[in-house]
Amino acid sequence: MLAQQLLNGILAGSVYALFALGFTLMFGVLGVINLTYGFYFSTGAFVALHATRYLHMQIWEALPFAAAIAGLIAIVIDELLLGPLRRAKAPELSSLMVTLGATLLLYSLMTAWFTTDIRRFPPTVFDGGAFEIQGLRITLSQILIVAAVVSIVGGLAWLLRRTKLGLAIRALAENDDVAQLMGVNVGGVVHLVSFISGALGGAAGVMIGLNYNAIQPYMGESMMLKGFAVIILGGLGDIRGAVLAGLALGILETLTAGYVASSMKDAVGFLLLVLTLWFRPVGLFGRIAAKRA
Amino acid sequence: MSAPLLAVRGLTLAYDRTDAVKGIDFDVHKGGVVTLIGANGAGKTTTLRAVSGLLKPRAGSIRFAGREIAGMAAHRIARLGVVQSPEGRQVFANMTIAENLAMGAYLESDRVAVAKRRDTVLARFPRLGERLSQSAGLLSGGEQQMLAMGRALMADPKLLLLDEPSMGLAPLFVEEIFNIVADLKREGRTILLVEQNARAALEIADYAYVIESGRITLRGPAREIAENSEVATAYLGM
Incomplete structure (x- = not known):
């Protein structure tokens, strides 16, 4: 029982980690809290749903496809909304307000189009079924999710730590003026970071949609609260912190649902949030956040 | 005399809507060290920001190697070989020393060339070589200045812009930094040096411009400027 709970918790937590990773990357590199981020999560889920249903893609094809579409939309939204503010060196509050307004608009458009009915993946997506290993039940889609999260997080870590592009992204996060002085094309790197963030959010949306098999436009909205x-x-902008905190939240939520009350599950995140802000406002490892403050 | 490598004409720069630099002219010739001296807030750093492309000029022209670069994007100016070691050092504090140096060679894709430059830089700044995997944020001010200069040298610049390299450093480090600038000059680097430490700057430079409230008030060979009585009272504390 406990082992099954932990397994489910790690599964949910790894998707939270993936989602938070994109959010924190956006903040850490571009320096803005972009509230449209949850929308990419919903976008990813809907694109994957339609890709499997109408384009007859397999789920492992639909996942990167949906992530890429979400990433491209993220570039467009960032350029349209935040590009002008960045160039004008507008205060942070303006970007917060602009993305808040845009979020309301985007969700309304999505609802007008798709309604708020809950949609489900076609049953063929789950053909693989499930395994039982020593009483632990794990489905193929769950294996796909964990494998995808591990490879995406690993890939991102490799990009940021081991490549020249990753070096440029980190340089931009620290000091965009000096990054330019060294020859970094900041506009291009900003687009790339928007793409990666949007794709991470979109991929997380596909996975949550798959795991609970329930998709509706506002799913990104409730995910944003967990993301926060x-x-x-x-710690804002901390990659390692996002992964560990995501896993921790997933496990705590599942254990709460299992041993306390399932109605308390969603309260765990907020309890953690409040406790963190009270006792350690820079986050578990908040280094960048502490420096920026 | 051959055409200057850098030729600035009528450069006017606005900062927060007021003109910080009001139509200045200056030249830097290949292989020479030119210094721009003046008090805090005279417009020196603003001028360097414009040359590097971080600030769009309101008017005037900046020609580098015969090409107009005023208003060009900063990363494209860096690509042409104009590289700056900025005021206040501004090393990437969360990166290691090795990563900071790698950032300096961002535009060079030839690994062999990068490794060669790194050897040269580390020979010049041996302190950096001992601590390659350490966070740059942990270095002392003087060491950070060496790292900032090393980072700029990793780009093998055609024109090196040094903004206040001695600012806020202990006297021992100030001497060391100026010795390094002198070495770079001997090796034939072209340098535009902005300094508040006028005495040290004038000792090294070939040519000097004195900038006051956004205007160039005096220009000439560095030795003559150093002997100018007004400069002596205003900047050399004599």
């Missing part, structure tokens, strides 16, 4: 809890717990 995770990046505040992990």
